[in-house]
């Protein structure tokens with residue numbers, strides 16, 4: 390079941406991503422990198438966003454596309470890191 | 474913009490250092506197309522190469538505003554020297570973020586002291602702006618990588634000890650630290666550039682260079698999305714402030730010349746059109762510096778818009794540097810066109826380079842276009 394905290398994570402991740410790419414209607418499981426809709430600065434801005442918004446530090450061990458490729462991927466990554 | 478007392482004190486300290494150790498010699502370095510090791514060592518002793526490096530790694534852990542002021546102060550003296558801060562910090566920021574603790578411990582402390590000079594090796598003879606198309610190849614052989622390819626226009630590669638080299642491993646972007654003494658590394662100096670003549674520009678050819686896999690930074694697949702763009706971002710911050718320093722140098726030289734050069738029984742600074750040109754320089758200086766400080770403050774606050782603000786600052790400051798340097802030559806007349814008589818010719822040549830490195834004016838304009846068009850909102854208050 391989606392908890393309130395989960396809902397907050399998803400809302401803020403969606404908001405950041407849609408604002409960055411300038412497209413509102415993306416699916417939560419849509420691969421942002423495969424579809425080529427992100428620009429060259431998006432990746433490092435996403436890192437700053439995750440670190441700053443959720444108080445996490447992303448290191449080389451986290452460099453895995455499965456952590457960043459979609460709204461769902463980022464949310465799962467944040468929850469996993471927060472759970473540690 | 475309010476600087477705090479520590480920032481002001483450090484800025485004065487940087488300016489004093491530049492007045493004593495840089496400005497009097499910058500013309501000679503340019504003429505002979507070399508940067509003496511002595512000045513690099515002297516900067517190392519002051520700890521300036523470690524400006525943004527954590528104290529535990531031998532750095533100063535200064536904020537980015539102070540780092541910017543360092544680049545402005547040095548930029549006023551020598552663009553060729555300041556670009557050493559640019560590239561050293563491009564490599565340092567990539568390592569600090571994405572290298573392992575072991576890699577950081579190996580390379581960052583000597584870089585912070587200036588004992589090791591590092592180059593950022595991305596551009597190739599056939600690929601500049603379009604970084605995704607680089608062709609440098611890494612192949613995996615057990616726990617070694619084998620590197621083949623050519624990097625061109627690499628700042629300070631002529632004297633660097635290590636290079637952060639970007640290439641592809643089975644089509645996946647990868648970044649790796651290559652050491653100058655590794656067999657198969659060939660360094661060819663590039664002389665007679667338009668500007669930045671003393672920055673030891675070089676071409677690097679790699680012929681079957683064997684590199685331990687332990688030198689890979691981050692992971693394969695991420696070098697052109699997470700590593701290079703980060704280095705380029707900090708490079709732009711440095712170049713933006715360096716451009717502002719160049720504008721100041723052009724302005725000061727012009728003001729001095731205009732107050733001493735007599736035409737028709739009066740000094741130049743009595744002529745309204747000359748005053749207007751100097752006023753334009755002052756406006757260029759102040760607006761560029763404000764944008765740079767806005768960008769550095771965004772970086773200090775870890776603002777999500779720090780990258781675009783830095784692009785904006787670099788775009789504006791580099792273009793303003795070109796026009797200020799051009800006007801400075803005009804105000805000095807023939808005197809300003811002669812390398813031995815005036816530094817303005819050097820400013821003019823160096824300024825144009827500011828528009829090319831870390832993203833050309835056109836490429837940055839595209840990025841800013843994406844921002845403004847998608848967001849439909851201005852940047853500064855964001």
Ligand SMILES: Cc1cc2nc3c(=O)[nH]c(=O)nc-3n(C[C@H](O)[C@H](O)[C@H](O)COP(=O)(O)OP(=O)(O)OC[C@H]3O[C@@H](n4cnc5c(N)ncnc54)[C@H](O)[C@@H]3O)c2cc1C
Pocket residue numbers: 560592593594595596599600601602603625626627628629666668669674826829830831832833834835836839
């Ligand atoms: C003094 C100096 C020092 C340098 N130091 C380094 C270094 O340390 N490390 C390193 O890796 N590189 C370095 N470079 C290389 C520099 O980064 C490149 O020159 C720069 O990225 C531009 O690439 P290019 O020269 O191949 O030009 P090109 O990419 O061929 O561009 C040519 C022209 O096309 C325009 N253009 C290209 N793409 C676009 C686009 N998408 N939209 C609009 N216009 C476009 C450009 O603005 C330019 O006007 C240095 C260059 C100089 C001159």
